[in-house]
Amino acid sequence: MGDKALLSIQQIGKTFSNGTVALQGMSMDIEQGSFVSLLGPSGCGKSTVLKIIAGLGNLTTGRVEWPTAQVDHLGRPDHEISFVFQEPTLMQWATVFENVWLPLRLKGASRRNAKDQVEEALDMVGLKDFATSYPRELSGGMKMRVSIARALVTRPKLLLMDEPFAALDEITRFKLNNDLLHLWEKFNWTVIFVTHSVFESAYLSSRIVVMAARPGRVVADIDVPAPYPRGEDFRTSNDYNRYCREASDALHSAMQAGDHL
Amino acid sequence: MSSPETFEAMPVDPVEMRKARAIKREKIGRWLLPLIVVVLTIVGWDRMVVINEIPHYIIPRPGRVLQALIEDWSLLIGSLGTTLTITFSALAIAIIGGVGIAVLFAQSKWIEMSFFPYAVILQVTPIIVIAPLIFIYVDSKFAGLLICAWIVAFFPILSNTTLGLNSADHNLRDMMKLYGASRWQTLRFLRLPAALPFFLGGLKIAGGLSLIGAIVAEFVAGTGGIGSGLAFRILEASYRLNIPRMFAAIILISLTGVLIFMFMTFLSWLFLHKWHESAIKRES
Ligand SMILES: Nc1ncnc2c1ncn2[C@@H]1O[C@H](COP(=O)(O)OP(=O)(O)O)[C@@H](O)[C@H]1O
Numbered sequence: 355m356g357d358k359a360l361l362s363i364q365q366i367g368k369t370f371s372n373g374t375v376a377l378q379g380m381s382m383d384i385e386q387g388s389f390v391s392l393l394g395p396s397g398c399g400k401s402t403v404l405k406i407i408a409g410l411g412n413l414t415t416g417r418v419e420w421p422t423a424q425v426d427h428l429g430r431p432d433h434e435i436s437f438v439f440q441e442p443t444l445m446q447w448a449t450v451f452e453n454v455w456l457p458l459r460l461k462g463a464s465r466r467n468a469k470d471q472v473e474e475a476l477d478m479v480g481l482k483d484f485a486t487s488y489p490r491e492l493s494g495g496m497k498m499r500v501s502i503a504r505a506l507v508t509r510p511k512l513l514l515m516d517e518p519f520a521a522l523d524e525i526t527r528f529k530l531n532n533d534l535l536h537l538w539e540k541f542n543w544t545v546i547f548v549t550h551s552v553f554e555s556a557y558l559s560s561r562i563v564v565m566a567a568r569p570g571r572v573v574a575d576i577d578v579p580a581p582y583p584r585g586e587d588f589r590t591s592n593d594y595n596r597y598c599r600e601a602s603d604a605l606h607s608a609m610q611a612g613d614h615l
Numbered sequence: 616m617s618s619p620e621t622f623e624a625m626p627v628d629p630v631e632m633r634k635a636r637a638i639k640r641e642k643i644g645r646w647l648l649p650l651i652v653v654v655l656t657i658v659g660w661d662r663m664v665v666i667n668e669i670p671h672y673i674i675p676r677p678g679r680v681l682q683a684l685i686e687d688w689s690l691l692i693g694s695l696g697t698t699l700t701i702t703f704s705a706l707a708i709a710i711i712g713g714v715g716i717a718v719l720f721a722q723s724k725w726i727e728m729s730f731f732p733y734a735v736i737l738q739v740t741p742i743i744v745i746a747p748l749i750f751i752y753v754d755s756k757f758a759g760l761l762i763c764a765w766i767v768a769f770f771p772i773l774s775n776t777t778l779g780l781n782s783a784d785h786n787l788r789d790m791m792k793l794y795g796a797s798r799w800q801t802l803r804f805l806r807l808p809a810a811l812p813f814f815l816g817g818l819k820i821a822g823g824l825s826l827i828g829a830i831v832a833e834f835v836a837g838t839g840g841i842g843s844g845l846a847f848r849i850l851e852a853s854y855r856l857n858i859p860r861m862f863a864a865i866i867l868i869s870l871t872g873v874l875i876f877m878f879m880t881f882l883s884w885l886f887l888h889k890w891h892e893s894a895i896k897r898e899s
């Protein structure tokens with residue numbers, strides 16, 4: 355490492371207008387190209403952090419810095435950021451193609467100009483034969499894939515994912531986990547992945563940041579130095595078990611720290 | 616990446632066959648049952664008049680009404696044309712006005728809060744009591760009729776479209792913001808499409824209401840001037856105790872209303888059947 359971080363969060367705090375202190379004094383640096391999981395109990399402010407990073411919510415205190423990028427007057431970096439929500443969040447009235455086209459369309463790309471890029475993104479998630487389908491015709495896992503394709507179509511430097519697979523069954527989730535890892539290794543994005551699953555975070559990430567609730571803050575920062583590519587043999591290895599236990603212990607103490615829930 | 620889940624075709628089982636037959640029966644029944652009921656009603660009407668020896672100038676037999684419909688056809692069809700002109704002009708303005716004002720409301724909560732009460736007041740005040748004033752203030756009878764029908768028709772479109780524009784998924788809104796969408800782009804790509812099912816629901820109501828508005832206004836406007844719509848024919852026929860013609864005109868109005876409703880239903884289906892829950896046939 356030693357490189358400049360892609361993103362540096364410094365002592366951020368967020369208090370909602372109803373008085374809820376969602377975050378307090380939270381700091382972390384995100385290295386370029388890393389796969390970081392944010393792990394924490396529900397309500398500890400994971401979504402709030404992601405939204406703040408994406409520029410979708412304002413801060414009460416602290417700063418978000420982008421050391422390697424030019425920032426605009428709103429403090430947003432000049433490179434692409436994409437967001438994947440817990441629900442697929444698709445436009446029901448639009449085809450798969452049109453859903454993935456949207457981010458490019460908003461930048462003025464016509465259907466023809468966007469075609470190659472959209473098809474490439476659909477190909478990445480294995481859905482190129484479904485371009486003309488409507489979301490309702492797809493299974494939950496396929497909808498999530500469309501959502502991921504839409505996030506990838508702008509070739510983002512940073513991908514923010516808010517419990518993207520939480521609503522899927524385990525088999526589909528494992529499959530999407532593997533596919534996501536493949537893409538990440540191939541394209542070298544930075545990923546911040548919110549989850550409340552210890553197993554998912556240990557399997558996917560190079561680093562797990564554990565958060566506690568009320569107020570939301572970082573309570574543990576666990577390195578997962580296992581090499582990629584990771585596959586089913588990693589899922590059954592002793593190393594994996596050790597990382598899971600470490601994360602799980604940290605999560606338990608985090609829950610106790612905020613046990614007046 | 617591997618291909619997504621696929622399913623193999625299964626042989627059809629007896630339960631499914633029975634279900635398919637039931638669906639077929641339902642399809643036929645949907646047309647046949649109302650038809651049978653209408654025929655029975657007409658026969659019952661005829662018998663009632665004959666058995667009770669009701670004179671034709673009080674309740675005519677269906678045959679007489681049909682006769683009036685045929686004999687007065689050129690007269691009635693002209694009036695129907697006039698009424699329809701008003702109905703559809705009013706509906707068109709209601710659509711433009713209703714959607715336009717809804718979009719304006721969607722731009723600013725303050726505008727909505729300030730002006731929505733006016734829309735409600737216009738809606739809840741019966742048109743029959745406003746119409747006489749309108750005909751005093753507005754010289755052109757056509758314009759007066761149009762205004763009346765418009766007042767009745769525009770509210771469902773306004774209120775439904777306003778609701779629809781505000782019902783766009785909040786995550787999608789966040790996404791629009793993330794990608795730096797302009798206000799116009801958010802409206803065009805997110806809020807208007809999200810409002811479409813709501814708008815079409817409003818349109819279904821407004822279609823019928825604009826006809827009612829046009830007819831009520833014609834009644835108020837009375838018999839002077841250019842008034843020669845269907846309501847005028849009914850008034851005129853009632854002065855002359857031409858009961859069969861009254862029935863004929865009423866039937867024409869009802870049929871028109873039904874046709875408008877069916878057309879709006881078709882329009883809804885046309886725009887929504889590919890994606891919206893309300894228009895999708897479920898298999899269970
Ligand atoms: N818009 C809001 N207004 C008030 N409180 C909120 C709002 N959004 C989130 N919160 C509160 O902030 C805390 C953190 O929320 P969130 O970031 O969604 O948690 P997580 O994603 O970890 O489950 C919770 O206590 C939640 O109730």
Ligand SMILES: [Mg+2]
Nearest residue numbers: 400401402516
């Ligand atoms: Mg959340």
